[in-house]
Amino acid sequence: MISRRALVGMGATAGGLLLSGCDKLTASPTFREALRGGEALTMRAQRLLTDRGALAPEFDPAQRSPVFRANGTRRPASPEYAAHAASNFADGRLKVDGLVARPLSLSRAQIGTMPARTQPTRHDCVEGWSAIGQWTGVPLKLLLDQAGLRRDARYIVFHCADNYGPGRYYESIDLIDAFHPQTIVAWGLNGRLLPVENGAPLRLRVERMLGYKHAKYVERIEAVASLATIGGGRGGYWEDSSDYEWYAGI
Numbered sequence: 001m002i003s004r005r006a007l008v009g010m011g012a013t014a015g016g017l018l019l020s021g022c023d024k025l026t027a028s029p030t031f032r033e034a035l036r037g038g039e040a041l042t043m044r045a046q047r048l049l050t051d052r053g054a055l056a057p058e059f060d061p062a063q064r065s066p067v068f069r070a071n072g073t074r075r076p077a078s079p080e081y082a083a084h085a086a087s088n089f090a091d092g093r094l095k096v097d098g099l100v101a102r103p104l105s106l107s108r109a110q111i112g113t114m115p116a117r118t119q120p121t122r123h124d125c126v127e128g129w130s131a132i133g134q135w136t137g138v139p140l141k142l143l144l145d146q147a148g149l150r151r152d153a154r155y156i157v158f159h160c161a162d163n164y165g166p167g168r169y170y171e172s173i174d175l176i177d178a179f180h181p182q183t184i185v186a187w188g189l190n191g192r193l194l195p196v197e198n199g200a201p202l203r204l205r206v207e208r209m210l211g212y213k214h215a216k217y218v219e220r221i222e223a224v225a226s227l228a229t230i231g232g233g234r235g236g237y238w239e240d241s242s243d244y245e246w247y248a249g250i
């Protein structure tokens with residue numbers, strides 16, 4: 001098919017000729033049917049291509065797990081984190097930096113005033129358990145738009161406050177997941193502020209991904225062009241240390 005751009009590029013005379021030609025073609029029933037078939041095909045192809053944008057199932061609040069179990073770090077061990085927790089995270093700041101036009105430094109209170117999304121979703125951990133929790137947070141897209149993502153940014157890295165084993169916990173996702181409508185920086189769980197064991201003050205929810213991608217205790221969000229120089233270079237703590245897949249889509 002000739003794209004609109006190509007048509008525009010053909011100039012007025014040729015364009016006019018083409019258009020009158022098109023008028024005749026669309027009048028013929030067989031051509032109209034062929035067009036309709038093409039539309040169905042395009043729609044199917046588009047669904048396949050946009051599958052990664054599909055929403056994860058959202059559940060009835062009554063289906064929530066009575067207790068949302070905690071896994072991995074349950075409380076970061078650093079004195080800095082202890083001090084933040086003692087002041088109810090009032091002084092902590094979330095940094096959004098890297099390949100952005102306007103680096104951000106936001107308190108949890110500021111983030112709490114931004115538009116929020118609430119989503120009751122199921123968390124699936126590779127260790128073989130699942131839980132349904134209702135998360136509330138700011139869509140990551142809003143933070144990235146406010147910071148002004150540069151054109152060379154390709155991945156978003158989440159730097160965490162905890163050391164798990166030898167190194168800092170971190171995770172990363174590509175821009176498709178970063179802009180997914182259910183990708184939020186969550187500050188609430190089941191109608192309350194996020195508890196420490198589930199990642200207070202802020203944790204990532206990236207609902208089309210396995211549990212280990214959902215970074216807890218996020219203190220810095222960095223836009224990068226490549227993951228090679230971050231941590232061990234494989235895009236996440238478990239990816240570096242245990243060969244977990246970087247792309248953990250579900």
Ligand SMILES: Nc1nc2c(c(=O)[nH]1)N[C@H]1C(S)=C(S)[C@@H](COP(=O)(O)O)O[C@H]1N2
Binds near residue numbers: 069124126213
């Ligand atoms: N910073 C940090 N984020 C983390 C982890 C961790 O140990 N540290 N564990 C991951 C794993 S394996 C899972 S299953 C979930 C657990 O989240 P929860 O503690 O709220 O259940 O957090 C993920 N994010």
Ligand SMILES: [Mo]
Binds near residue numbers: 126
């Ligand atoms: Mo997990």
